[in-house]
Amino acid sequence: MRVVLGEDLVLLRDGLIRLLQAYDFDVVEAVDSGPALLKALVDHRPDVAVVDVRLPPTFTDEGLRAAIEARKRVPGLPVLVLSQYVEQLYARELLSDRAGGVGYLLKDRVSDVKQFVDAIRRVAAGGTAMDPEVISQLLTRGDRDRPLTTLTPREREVLGLMAEGRSNAAIAARLFVTEKAVGKHIANIFGKLDLPLSEDDNRRVLAVLAYLDRL
Amino acid sequence: MTDHDLVRGAASRLRTAGLALARVPLCLIGLPLIPLQLYTYPLILVTVGVPLLLLFTALARKYTTLHRWWAGKVLGEPIPLPYRKPANRGPMTRVRTIATDPATWRDLGFLPLNAVLGVLFGVLPAALWLGGVLGLLTPFIWLAGGTDLRPNGLGPEDPGGWFLAPLLGGLYLLLAWWGTERIVRVHASFVRWMLAPSATEALTNRVQELADSRADTVDAQAAELRRIERDLHDGAQARLVALGMSLGMAEELMARDPQAARDLLAEARQSSSQALAELRDLVRGIHPPVLADRGLEGALKALALAHPLPVEVDVVLPGRPEAPVESAAYFAVAETLTNVAKHSGATSAWVRVRHENGRLGLMIGDNGRGGAEPTDGGGLRGIERRLGAFDGTLGIASPMGGPTIVTMELPCALSSEKTSSSSGTA
Structure with a gap:
């Protein structure tokens, strides 16, 4: 490379x-x-x-x-x-x-x-x-956003890791859960934030970042 | 000149003359203040003089300040106060400050002079108008049998009296027309001459102000340096020591116990991360990198992005202020926004920055509950001191129930290295 x-x-x-x-x-x-x-x-x-x-x-x-x-x-x-x-x-x-x-x-x-x-x-x-620091800043600011406050702590964690750009597998390994569980969390998050769920990892991350950034 | 102008001009002059006449008693009632003040000085020996002196001096100063205000209005330029500020609030210090202040004694001299001149300048315009009108009417009064009237010593039997009396009256009226405003201005100029701070006093006051703000700056700087020293000592330095220790021990253990060595290395890496994080925070507090990178506009936008509330930033600057001013302005806004988040209960805030008439103007507003005021040792007082070092000023408008608007002004020139103008919400 x-x-x-x-x-x-x-x-x-x-x-x-x-x-x-x-x-x-x-x-x-x-x-x-x-x-x-x-x-x-x-x-x-x-x-x-x-x-x-x-x-x-x-x-x-x-x-x-x-x-x-x-x-x-x-x-x-x-x-x-x-x-x-x-x-x-x-x-x-x-x-x-x-x-x-x-x-x-x-x-x-x-x-x-x-x-x-x-x-x-x-x-x-x-x-x-x-960087996790960027994401944590974004999430803190997100406290004034209604939909974001409806996330469970676990969902917030997943959202943070996803926004950092990590793959489902990496998130699963990090949180000691199965990839399937991560996929379910992500589906929930996208549902609560009213974002279109995409199969493509990268596009999903960009959607989340765009959502957090416009807050 | 049309008739209308004539009527209007006459009306305004007559009003001025009337007001001047009305001011005569005002100029006279100051006279009792002279003995009142002077008698209290010997009484200081028996203590009662102290409160009396403070009281009478305060009265005298109120009285002369009223004249200052009036003269300032007439001359179109406010007259500043010349008085020295006592070093502390102790009664004896205040008495000493009052007694040694030349302005006190000039005030005292002003009272009799102003009583004389006030009567003169107060009566003169009215007398001119009255004398003029009377002069014009004299022949008619004589015809009506009022032969006792003798304006300017002229009687109906004097040769040419019938012609001279109205002529003199006309002259008086011309003089009154020309002179009314001028006489009042002369009086106001006299008041300014007596009561405005002399050049020396103005400079003395300025030097005092500068000495105060310099002392504040030096104190603040020393405190800041102590804080940095402490942060470095307790933070990054300690971490680096720990780092060195972990590395040294890892070196020792490498051959004997590779697993323990690996743990120590991980610990060392952790220490280095924490040291870096602490240094980063420290640097941000000294001079935020984004301020160096992007100037006030970018730095304020970054500040707004990191703020828990939505902050609208609107900056129009044709160039960049000098670095120290920029930094002071940045920290002042940062501190104010921190206060907004902590105390105001607001749901949004805004920042506006402009440069006009050689001054950098900053406004920070929120929609919170208001009632903000500077307290000793509070954040707003700190901002005031920070700005004071650059001759800047802080104003707070914060009625109960809000909204709060904080205004800051800093005299400064802009370097015209770039043009920027934009606004955005974060």
């Missing part, structure tokens, strides 16, 4: 390259600035990009802007954005094209290597990987 990496701190860049190579990713280019990242993304059209939000020259949200711009030019280009902090505003901007293939994670999540690699693979396959 071909990866473009955008990270300006040498230590982290080398660490990420090593980590990715250990899991058989092919890092085609590792860049350290916003403009270089945009060029690399458009030139290489990688299977997935791993991008730091804060990059030179402005050291603000250069990486995020480059990723969004690249997705405008190459629709659906899978991008996993890493950041020292998560901001719901940025998650919203990343998700706004409703195309999927988007990840937005705290940098800390890298330390759980297996989960992190799983997130990259998910994003590359057109899925989503949202």
Whole structure:
């Protein structure tokens, strides 16, 4: 799997390259600035990009802007954005094209290597990987939403994990229940929130995120 | 000039002259305040002078402030108060502040001068109008037999008296027409000259204000640094120590007990995550990254998104304020919105940001129950201090039953690096 990496701190860049190579990713280019990242993304059209939000020259949200711009030019280009902090505003901007293939994670999540690699693979396959912190913010805000308050605690848990972008199997493993039980919870959730139930995992996640985001 | 203008002009001038005449007693009743104040000073020795002095000075200041208000209205520009503020509320401190304040003694000097000038300037316009009308009517009164009337010492037997009396009357009227408003303005100028703070006093007051706000800022900064130091010490630093310990022990155990080593490594990873989370919160409190990234507009939108209530954000700024002002404005809004969530019982809020006349204006409103007021040590007072460091002001309109609107103003220039204007609901 071909990866473009955008990270300006040498230590982290080398660490990420090593980590990715250990899991058989092919890092085609590792860049350290916003403009270089945009060029690399458009030139290489990688299977997935791993991008730091804060990059030179402005050291603000250069990486995020480059990723969004690249997705405008190459629709659906899978991008996993890493950041020292998560901001719901940025998650919203990343998700706004409703195309999927988007990840937005705290940098800390890298330390759980297996989960992190799983997130990259998910994003590359057109899925989503949202940081639990983003989702918990969304769910807290959801407390003023009538339908959302009718969910049982278990359903809320499932909803949270689903919004993070996890598959039914992963949710089942996480909650120590069968996949069938998860499927039932999801059907209930979609019924209560009045969302059209889709067979496609990714589309289902996007529907949930869109629902949470418009609250 | 049409007849209508003439009537209107005359009416307004006559009203002004009448009011000036009515003010004469007002200028005179200030006189008793002079001995009242002066007598109380020796009485301070027998203590009763202290409350008396405070009382009479307060009366005198009310009285002169009334004149300030009047002169400010006439001159179209309010006259600020020149008085020094006592360092604390102790009675002796207040007496000392009053006694050493030059404004106290200028007030005292103002009272007799104003009594004289007030009578002069009060009577003069009315006298001119009256003398003028009387002069014009004199010949008719003489014809009707009122020969005792001798305006300006002219009698009917004087050569040219029949012609001179109405001529002088006309002159008076012209003078009255020209002079009524001017005389009142001269009086008002005199009041301002006596009662407005002198340049030195204005500067002294300004320096005092600046010293106060600087002290507040320094205090706040020191407290902030202490908080950061404590957070680092108890949080991230402690976690890193634990992390080092776990790693060291894992190193030891690697060969002997790989399972225990693995547990320790997992623990170490946990510690590093927690340290990062704590550092992140700390950084957010010092300078939110989104503020650096997106400026006030983006940061306020992010704030609104994270707020438990729906907050409508409406920002129109042709550029970015300087970083410290931006940061102060951001934290002021953040604190206010926190208060809204905690105390107001509101179901929605809004934030409006504009830049007009060299000032950054922020308004935060909610539909809650109102009754918000700054208390010492409360959040609103903290915001006031934060803004004070930048010469900013805080206003609160919060009637019982709501709604509450908090207004903040910060003088600042904008850099015109980008144009942004948008609004949205979160």
